[in-house]
Amino acid sequence: MKRILSDLYKNRVWLLMVLPGTIWLLLFSYLPMFGQVLAFKKFRIDPDGFFASVMNSEWVGFDNFKYLFSTNDAWIITRNTILYNLVFIILGLVTAVATAILLSELINKRLSKVYQTSILFPHFISWVIGSYFVFTFLSTEHGLLNHILGWLHVDPISWYSESKYWPFILVFMSMWKGVGYGSIVYLASIVGIDRTYYEAAMIDGASKWKQIKHVTLPMLKPLMIILTIMNIGRIFNSDFGLFYQVPRDSGALYGVTNVIDTFVYRGLMNLGDIGMSTAAGLYQSAVGFILVIITNYIVRKVDEESALF
Amino acid sequence: MPKLEQTQSTLLISKPVEEIKEGKPKVIRKKYRNPQHMHPAANAIISVLLGILAFTCIFPFIYVIIISFTSEESIVRNGFQLIPKEWSLDAYHYLWGMKESFFRSYGVTIFITIIGTIISVFMITFYAYAISRPQFKYRRFFTFLAFFTMLFSGGLVPTYIVVTQFLHLKNSVWALILPLAMNAFYIIIMRTFFLKSVSESILESARIDGASEWRIFFQIIFPLSLPGIATIALFSTLGYWNDWFTALLYIDNPNLVPLQALLMKIEANLEFMRKNMDVAIMQTSLFDTIPQESAKMAMVVIATLPIAVSYPFFQKYFISGLTIGGVKE
Structure with a gap:
């Protein structure tokens, strides 16, 4: 006991440094984790405060989950989340790597810098602003796309109520926002490749295309694998703003825009169904946790250096 | 010659x-x-292709600027045009008319951005520095404490209940600041940065000279680690400036709505008014005088402009942040 106290005293400076952060973590991360038990309870607010509310709420076992999975919603949101993320991962990888290689090959380096700056712009913009950007194109009455359709003598399309276009729009917007960031990550890696590899390849008569195929891409491969595996680990999480702001929360589009995150949000704020939305959230956290553990295990096998833990 | x-x-x-x-x-x-x-022809083609991509990325913003300067009449008659028939400053005049609520939102955003960035930079660097020191006996425990939150999240609903019913932060400005103040990912990045860039020998000599750990932190570590801290500060500033989600969850009070959430709310209000327009014909005459479409776009312009003009300058810190370090030990 005495030793523990003297240890604590010896480390007092460091403990004081981690104190604010620890309090934050306990309040904003660990307390909510404990709150996940509400997924197995029927939440009732108790006048004695938060802990009393959580503790005194009645246990209902797996009822919330049964209710969640008995609806069609659970299937739709899981399908949407996974399919969108799969497309984002694959297309995101291709566009980011391709853009990075092209940027690195441009002869005019100043032009390349200007391009990089422009491509990165969407990354710094919130999805609220992004949804306005989309609106200028898709607005039924005033939008640019319907304007162009008018020239072509095609009837205007009510974009915000036609769900069949939205998978493409969402994928496009995700790429639009993400390609800059992704390509700069890969560009940083390309810049770090030893130039002598290329010189050796040229002496052997390799064309530019062959150099890319046999030097650049193999050198990027580890990074590509790691980032992809990490993204797969997060496949159950989605970008809330993209799926909520960009379709302007349009009910007609829920079939193709509802993902787990938006479902949980609407369950909480619109329906006030705390039990079911907590259950959906726990489903997401738990599957996400398992996926991260599995993917990290795979990363360790592929390249131990890159594993998260 | x-x-x-x-x-x-x-x-x-x-x-x-x-x-x-x-x-x-x-x-x-x-x-x-x-x-x-490359072959010059290939270079030319690639320049054009990338040029199209770069243009696609910034074109919406240019388009929004153009719309914000279009007269409402022109919008109603011709839609959002690339080269409007009739230019006008009405939208900005109109916003000037609502300047009270608008400037208040701007003020809220600036306040939470500054205070939030300061708080998060201090919390993150203190925490990260402590767990990067080999002298700290419990560093492994505290590293895990932060790291585990990256693996398993508390989820939206429990967080919402904790913030509103345990911390009672609903409709408080702290609800906009505290939930975003820490991020395990930044802690791990900063820890890697400290491990790489702070050598133990400097600290030893400072300790021999009798400097306290706090003095070492503020007079040696802080200046030494400025590039890393700048990166964290930048991430944090962007996070606060662009945040609308916490406002969506926790703020109903119109006096506390940050800029991004105001944009979202104005949209909802205008939609609501528009939907009720047929019923309330009385309002139609009113609507002719309100430049609603262009005013929305003018707000988008004003909300985006600070980022659009400043990010080319801080871009290099951002990119260096990407290369600062893997998440690993």
Whole structure:
């Protein structure tokens, strides 16, 4: 006991440094984790405060989950989340790597810098602003796309109520926002490749295309694998703003825009169904946790250096 | 003698061949391509392709600026045009008319951005520095405490209940600041940065000179780690400036709505008004005078402009942040 106290005293400076952060973590991360038990309870607010509310709420076992999975919603949101993320991962990888290689090959380096700056712009913009950007194109009455359709003598399309276009729009917007960031990550890696590899390849008569195929891409491969595996680990999480702001929360589009995150949000704020939305959230956290553990295990096998833990 | 083109690239060879014909000096320059470069035609094609991509990324913003300067009449008649029939400053005049609520939102955003960034930079650097020190006996425990939150999240609903019913932060400005103040990912990045950039020998000599750990932190570590701290501060600033989600969850009080959430709310209000327009014909006459579409776009412009003009300058810190370090030990 005495030793523990003297240890604590010896480390007092460091403990004081981690104190604010620890309090934050306990309040904003660990307390909510404990709150996940509400997924197995029927939440009732108790006048004695938060802990009393959580503790005194009645246990209902797996009822919330049964209710969640008995609806069609659970299937739709899981399908949407996974399919969108799969497309984002694959297309995101291709566009980011391709853009990075092209940027690195441009002869005019100043032009390349200007391009990089422009491509990165969407990354710094919130999805609220992004949804306005989309609106200028898709607005039924005033939008640019319907304007162009008018020239072509095609009837205007009510974009915000036609769900069949939205998978493409969402994928496009995700790429639009993400390609800059992704390509700069890969560009940083390309810049770090030893130039002598290329010189050796040229002496052997390799064309530019062959150099890319046999030097650049193999050198990027580890990074590509790691980032992809990490993204797969997060496949159950989605970008809330993209799926909520960009379709302007349009009910007609829920079939193709509802993902787990938006479902949980609407369950909480619109329906006030705390039990079911907590259950959906726990489903997401738990599957996400398992996926991260599995993917990290795979990363360790592929390249131990890159594993998260 | 005519000046030859100088090129910086060492590999680019230009071979001047001077021939004298009929007493006139004539320069025939045969330019060899840098063998590391692409064929000029390929380069041209790629320049155009990337140019299109770059343009696609910034075009919406330019388009929004154009719309914000279009007269409402022109929008109603011709839609959002690339080159409007009629330019107008009405939208900005109109916003000036609502300046109270608008400036208040701007003020809220600036306040939470500044205070939030300061709080999060201090919390994150303290925490990260402590867990990067080998002298700290419990560093493994505290590293895990932060790291585990990256693996398993508390989820939206429990967080919402904790913030509103345990911390009672609903409709408080702290609800906009505290939930975003820490991020395990930034802690791990900063810890890697400290492990890489702070050498134990400097600290030892400072300790021998009798400096306390706090003095070491503020007088040695802080200045030394400024690049890393700048990156974290930048991430944090962007996070606060662009945040609308916490406002969506926790703020109903119109006096506390940050800029991004105001944009979202105005949209909802205008939609609501528009939907009810047919019923309430009384309002239609009113609507002719309100530049609603262009005013929305003007707000988007004003909300985006600070980022659009400043990010080319802080971009390099952002990119260095990407390379600062893997998440690993």
